[in-house]
Amino acid sequence: MKGMTKLDPQLYAFTYGCELSCVHTENCFVPISEIIAVEETEFNKKQRNIGRWQKMAKLHAFTVYYVKKARNHRWRCSGATFWCEDEHLCNQWTQALKELLEMQKSRPKQLLVYINPYGGKRQGKRIYEQKVAPLFSLASISTDVVITEHANHAKDNLFEVNIYKYDGVVCVGGDGMFSEVMHGLIGRMQKDSGIDQNNPKASLVQCNIRIGIIPAGSTDCICYSTVGISDPVTSALHIILGDCQPLDVSSVHHNNTFLKYSVSLLGYGFYGDILKDSEKKRWMGPMRYDYSGFKTFLSHHYYEGTIAYQPAKHTHGSPRDKERCRTGCYICKQSEKQLSEQSKERGLKHEEGAEEWKVIKGKFLAINAVSMSCACPRSPKGLSPAAHLADGSADLILVRKCSRFDFLRYLVRHTNQDDQFDFPFVDVYRVKCFQFTSKLSEDNESNVMDIGKKRFGQFCRDHPACCCNIVNSTWNCDGETLDSSAVEVRVHCQLMKLFARGIEEDCKDEAAHSQSSIEQLL
Ligand SMILES: CCCCCCCCCCCCC/C=C/[C@@H](O)[C@H](CO)NC(=O)CCCCCCCCCCCCCCC
Ligand SMILES: Nc1ncnc2c1ncn2[C@@H]1O[C@H](COP(=O)(O)OP(=O)(O)OP(=O)(O)O)[C@@H](O)[C@H]1O
Ligand SMILES: [Ca+2]
Incomplete structure (x- = not known):
């Protein structure tokens, strides 16, 4: 029949x-x-x-x-x-x-779900109700659902609820919403363990409560880079099957003050400027990034500063590798082994103090540090195609001052098969930590009374055609602007876990x- x-x-x-x-x-x-x-x-x-x-x-x-x-x-x-x-x-x-x-x-039995009704194309609630909730109920997963009423609602709530009764937390929204939930969960874990997040050298406590991402945002880079597609039903099914993907998290500090965590892009210059401009255009939805991207490309600002970094010697991979981080990645598994050996030898200090720092000064169009590939629908191979999700390192990409035409060639290579690092003005390093100071803040520190320079900086900011190097850019930290241009960044190997399994081999x-x-x- x-x-x-x-x-x-x-x-x-x-x-x-x-x-x-x-x-x-x-x-x-x-x-x-x-x-x-x-x-x-x-x-x-x-x-x-x-x-x-x-x-x-x-x-x-x-x-x-x-x-x-x-x-x-x-x-x-x-x-x-x-x-x-x-x-x-x-x-x-x-x-x-x-x-x-x-x-x-x-497999999870009980989940806490946060829905941002205003993320992306404002479809979060509909996507959850129509595509995800029926699957959770089919799989007998019980849920407590919170529809957020304001920014930081989810983050603040995670400090109040009994998170330990849940097998996971699901966020319905974009990278910004994920960032909120991640900050809530990691922050809560540190608070409950008496760890001071303001200490940049602190060994942070791993967060074993997994996060599931139902993509409903503008970029959905974290979902795309960990699942291989930005699709709510696919993500719901990964959650139901109880997949687990550890993820590196970078902590960002300034003067012994904690600023933010990052899992995807920490970008100064080009991506910082795009974000700053696009925030004023939220009403445009996901299109705002193309508009601000085009505008920022035309403005062609470069920024002077100093970067100091420690190479990631513990991992065998390189940002120029042809192999990609895929489900069951060998390089990430090796890092996991090292991590468990380290935790057995608890009490041993981090060795980074003993290792040498490399210092680079220059004029940069973009400084990007990515702890994962940052693949997204706009750039399916991402900003650093060979970056690993859970190897305890980030790829530091330095794009030096070059012509507009060369910068465009660099950008276009994010969308095709050509190597975006194969340019004389682009350098890439695999690092475990780095620091950045802009020339302006170095100068200001050496002469705080130099008001004239500051004024001139303000003047140039108001003239997009001027490519001068006097003003500061801002850091784009997973889609949020940081207040400080001087930062100290450290990668925490596999600090948290997602309901995902990495991208499966084709x-x-x-x-x-x-x-x-x-x-x-x-
Ligand atoms: C000619 C085409 C070149 C296309 C080049 C595309 C490169 C795209 C790379 C995207 C990398 C995304 C990294 C993810 C960052 C997220 O944590 C964050 C939060 O969601 N998203 C953004 O900051 C949002 C970042 C959005 C970036 C959009 C960039 C658009 C650039 C457009 C340049 C146009 C030049 C045209 C010249 C004729
Ligand atoms: N109810 C709410 N009202 C206003 N803002 C909210 C609300 N809930 C969450 N937010 C904030 O909205 C910001 C953006 O949300 P989200 O990441 O979901 O969408 P997006 O910005 O369109 O996507 P992407 O981050 O992928 O670019 C988040 O940083 C979050 O803090
Ligand atoms: Ca990594």
């Missing part, structure tokens, strides 16, 4: 796509780890009236909902319905499969990937 597979002399199945409701006939191979839920199914009249099944007295059925992997890392929920005449046999199967699912201990025949199958199981 069309759409039906004989699995057992007494048990039959047909498969269908949950979203498309189309019946298809191919065999489906599904590992237990990719089953979303198993449910008793009412056998409706329409199904009953197919062919010889009409003759059967009473049919009993159950449906197995599972992850179907489509192209470009997109996941969907599919289902296979099995039925037979023997009620006892049917119940046994349902029970056995449910028990197998119960044994998947990494596989032409996704089905061939599966290790076991429902058929084998039966």
Whole structure:
């Protein structure tokens, strides 16, 4: 019979796509780890009236909902319905499969969800209600949902609630919303452990409560770089399966004062200026970045300053590697091993004090430090394609003063297969920490009374055509502007965890990937 597979002399199945409701006939191979839920199914009249099944007295059925992997890392929920005449046999199967699912201990049972109704195209609430909530309820996940009423609502709330009763926190929004939840969770962990975040040398306590990102923002860089696609249903399914991806977090300090954490981009110059301009254009939605990007490109400002960094010697990778960080990445695993060895030898001080610092002075169009590739729909390979999610390092990219045409060539390479680091005016280093001081603040520190220079700086800021190097830029920290231009940055290896598994290797025949199958199981 069309759409039906004989699995057992007494048990039959047909498969269908949950979203498309189309019946298809191919065999489906599904590992237990990719089953979303198993449910008793009412056998409706329409199904009953197919062919010889009409003759059967009473049919009993159950449906197995599972992850179907489509192209470009997109996941969907599919289902296979099995039925037979023997009620006892049917119940046994349902029970056995449910028990197998119960044994998947990494799956969340209770989640705290924050929705930003104003992120991206303002679709957060609709996306959650229509696409995500039904899947969570199918997977028997209970949720406490908070719709945020103002900026920092989620962050502040995480200091008040009993976070330990949840298996994870989900944020529906963009990178800014993720940043809020991350600051809330990491901040709360440090507070509960008596760690002072203002100490730039403090060993921070890892946060084991995973964060899930349902992308509904403008860039969604963190979701794209850790899942391979910015798609709410795919992300919801990663959460349901209980995936776990550790993530490096950089702490940013100024004068022994904690400023922010960063997981994606810390950008001074080009990306700092784009952000500052785009904040005034929030009403434009995601388009504001293209508008401000074009404007900032034309202004072509460069900035003078000094960077000091310590190379990341603990990791074998290099930003010029051809290999990418993918699911089960060997380099990130090595860092994880080192981290657990370090924590065994607790009490040992960080060795960075003993290691040499490299110092670079110059005029820069952009200074970018990325702890992950920063891949996003605008740039699918990202700002540093070989950066690792969890190796304890960041890639420091220095784009020196060059012509507008050369800078455009550099930018365009973020969108094609050519190497964006293969320019004489671009340098890239893998680092574990760095410091930056702008020339202006160095000068100001040496002569605080030099008001004339400050005034001139203000004057030049008001003339976009002037490419002068007297004004400061600002830091773009994961989409938020920092108050200080002088910063001290340190990467904390795998400080937090996401409901994700990194980007999976491309596989032409996704089905061939599966290790076991429902058929084998039966
Ligand atoms: C000619 C085309 C060149 C295209 C070059 C595209 C490079 C795009 C690289 C994107 C990197 C995103 C890094 C992620 C940062 C997030 O933590 C942060 C928070 O969401 N997003 C932004 O700051 C938002 C940053 C948004 C950046 C948008 C940049 C747009 C540049 C447009 C330049 C136009 C030049 C045209 C000349 C004719
Ligand atoms: N109810 C709210 N009203 C106003 N602002 C909010 C509210 N909830 C959260 N925010 C703030 O909105 C900012 C932006 O949100 P979000 O990151 O979701 O969208 P986006 O900026 O469009 O996307 P991206 O960060 O990817 O560019 C966040 O920094 C967050 O602090
Ligand atoms: Ca990293």
